[in-house]
Amino acid sequence: MCLYVYIYLFSMSLLSFIFMIYFIMNNLVIFFEWELISFNSISFVMSILLDWMSLLFMMFVLMISSVVIYYSKSYMSSDLNLFRFIILVILFVFSMILLIVSPNIVSILLGWDGLGLVSYCLVIYYQNVKSYNAGMLTALSNRIGDVLILMVISWMLNYGSWNYVFYMDFMKNDFVMVFIGVMIILASMTKSAQIPFSSWLPAAMAAPTPVSALVHSSTLVTAGVYLLIRFNLLIMKVFFIKILLLMGMMTMFMAGISANYEYDLKKIIALSTLSQLGLMMSILSMGFPDLAFFHLLTHAMFKALLFMCAGVIIHTMNNIQDIRYMGGISLYLPLTCLCLNISNMALCGVPFLAGFYSKDLILEMVSFSSLNMLVFFFYYISTGLTVYYTFRLLMYLLITDLNLLSVYNLYDEDYVMLKSMFVLLMMSMISGSFLSWVIFYYPYMVYLSFNLKMMVIYVSLLGGLLGFFISSVNIYSVNKFIMSYNLSNFLCLMWFMPSLSTYGLNYYFLNFGQNLLKVVDLGWSELYTGQGIMSLLKSSSFYNLFHSNSLKVYLFSFVIWMMVIMYMLFLNII
Template sequence: MNYQKYSICFISFFFLIMFSMMNFIFLIYFIMNNMVIFMEWEIISFNSTMIVMSILMDWMSLLFMSFVCLISSVVIYYSKSYMSSELNLNRFIILVLLFVFSMILLIISPNIISILLGWDGLGLVSYCLVIYYQNLKSYNAGMLTALSNRVGDVFILMVISWMLNFGSWNYIFYLNFMSNDLVMEIISYMIILAAMTKSAQIPFSSWLPAAMAAPTPVSALVHSSTLVTAGVYLLIRFNMMLVDMFFIKVLLLISGLTMFMAGISANYEFDLKKIIALSTLSQLGLMMSILSMGLPDLAFFHLLTHAMFKALLFMCAGVIIHMMNDIQDIRFMGGVSLYIPLTSLCLNISNMALCGIPFLAGFYSKDLLLEMVSFSNFNLLIFFLYYISTGLTMFYTFRLLMYLMINDLNLLSIYNLYDEDYTMLKSMFMLLFMSIISGSLLSWMIFSYPYMIYLPFNLKMMVIYVSLLGGMMGYLVSNMNIYSMNKFFYTYELSSFLCMMWFLPNLSTYGLNYYILNYSQKMLKNIDLGWSEMYSGQGIFYIMKNYSILFNFFQMNNFKIYLYSFVLWMVFFLMFFMVMV
């Protein structure tokens, strides 16, 4: 029985890891020979417009596919143990495989129609995964995730209808004249807006921490290499559009503010998974801002290195939450390194890679990005947004490590803290190895020539200065007992404001529907369930009930009703006759 239950995990793990290795071998061959394969299969042709299924195989799509398959294989292997108490494990694995398939379709498509298939598949399957634990919180988080992503889907559909004028949907053909054509400029605006919804930039940021209602293996997959990076990958592919546009400067500012806002919110958050989710949001802001500066290869480099250590970070968080009897509040944790040393090792190394500690994966991409920012000619606002956000990354990481590793354990009992789940440990050690070597490996593989960045000594060392200052602040703040002091009474109000992500979750939920629901006392009474409940399940029930009462009233064979309806129809008939004459 156990063999049947777990066989799908092993089969999926085996095929995904083999597919990942095969892609990696092809990648080496493609880079050495400078190859690109472009395949087209014509499905239908009408009025000189063809709908074709296209596949683009180049070094970028092969490398990204290899990383996605590696991370998803490890996540499925991890799920065998993490989700072992689930009766519907097969359904869970099939949903994860559908998710991975949608992402692969998105990666290899140079065609905006097949991109929409993968894009929409990601949105639909992510909804199914977020509401996997069926309760009210998961349902609301799933609706917020799905509807935020639908905005991006609508923009992609509008792009498809605009590109109908050109005779083909392959964006590769239009990269040469994108900057001097008004229609292509409108299309590029829509593509950027679609990417902003998927990558959770302001004002669409609130769905990303809400999606933490999903099981932890899903969070590891969604927040590292699939759903949130789809928007970044789309803009990397469409990067020729991002030149000489006013909107690019706006995108740079918005993504910088997203990075800053997520860093501040993570410092005031106490939910372990939400801190890591806000950290993902901060890194997404960094990738989008680097893209808007016109450096797509660096954004892709950071996307891949970030995927490795972020998936590992979520896996470690899942193990700790499991051990802590499903408690996610970091104030209950402390001293876990004494009880689960191997998991703590993985957690600390992935956190250090996130901070950009030298010679780990995050250092190679992050240091290069920040030096390119110092090298460019942007104003002080952008410069400070980058460096303060880097300091905030160190700030919340040190605060998290102080709460988890060094402070005292605040749980009632410690009988369930152990580090012997070898299935989860093996999967985490695979990603630990990649988190250490992937930065240097990718920097040698992707860049055919090294970036030469010549800066003054203090500007070159600015990353180290900011990181040290952020780490020191994180250490000091985690030791301050600010909530018990009377003179810091308003600190709690300040922290509740700052961890609310500048009120974006409230604006995304109540802000959009308050006035819609306010016109009726009956609907106002049920506002806690939200507008989706009122307009879907319960709303349809009320409408059908009211109509059935009305029809029942009509069918009572009352003479007054028949007379009234006859007079009404005669009036309509006379009015129609007068209009026609």
């Protein structure tokens, strides 16, 4: 089944690519409206918007999901419920596509809520306490965004339609529509895990690795960025956009530092995703939606490949995720390490790989913009931290000695996984240049001084050197964290955000909801409605006579009714 789904989704991806080329060459936009029901002059319509952006994004989502499903054929082969897993992944992809092609805020909510619901089912797929807690944290964090989208739906009733594309040009000059802009920004911050909603993203690593590859590359976490790109004309007029810039930079910085303190392989890559999402959000808030979309697509390719490589390593290491047990893997898994190195270099922005074209252009536009030094330093320090934790990861995985004490059998002969990874390997190398030709009609040329132009190279080399030195310290003889234990604890735990989200928000809100249920729904509202009336009737003797189910009572009542009927008939006859 996995093979058939892979072929179907991959062919749909190629079809979407062909349509995208045709649309972009002819500057086409197609808008479908299908009236589902019309009642009292109120029309419920299903709308679909097809333009070059939605078709290009759909092509990437379908390609990555097809490769991930083919990869799952081997990775999830021991699972007894593989069919259920594939159905859940297909539902997830369908929800994302519904979100991509929707010009209507109601159908956006359907895709948005579908992503949240199916992601909960996938995070708790391995049914244990840790997975359930992670799934609940993910679902409740995303519910905040769902509520905000519902508020936008109710507010847009003032305009008579929910098709936001028709009102973009009008709404940006309307002061009242600032409310919609703020709600959309906050909803996107929850779905794309910006501070203070960041803690659910590393927790979602409880899902199977193929799901992580799909969720953290092109579907769930990028939904917020994509929604802001679509609403770009509106949000640029909103005062809240500067707060989004600050939150995006703080997310980028926080995730970069936390990844350097983390030892879980999947969480390091998840924090890397969080850092790149902060980069997309902040460059979007500076007024460059095309650059944010460009980086979103290039990042999707190498991040999906990175997760799939991590899945192969975890699979062969007998489900061990701690990088301190790994080492020298390049001797045993050469093809996997080839894919891992190329995807890591694309993440660092090594020239002529996918990440270089978007990240270099973003950093040059930041240097060119007239923002303050805080923004400048946040961007470049976060870029250095990216190279820092990447080199640290490579040192632990590939160069040091293997620290597994048991007998091991590592081999690189799972050709289903390798073939699926090689598709993304090619895209990680060529998608940057391909997308730069497609998205930008003319090449950007940013004129800067020599040192500013070389600043990307400087911080990358510095970050790589620091990563090499910090991972060379023998962690068993000299513990580099023991001298600053409290600071290390603060940085390792994402600035205590998981505790804040779990105990500060979710626990108290859920506890309040439970008390409200006891007092209101199961309390006085029941007492004065259904339950109260029933208890009043039960206490009356008349009700008890019939409720006792006695034959004598029914016979007595039958005789009384017959006498009444006979008397009425007698009166009628007279």
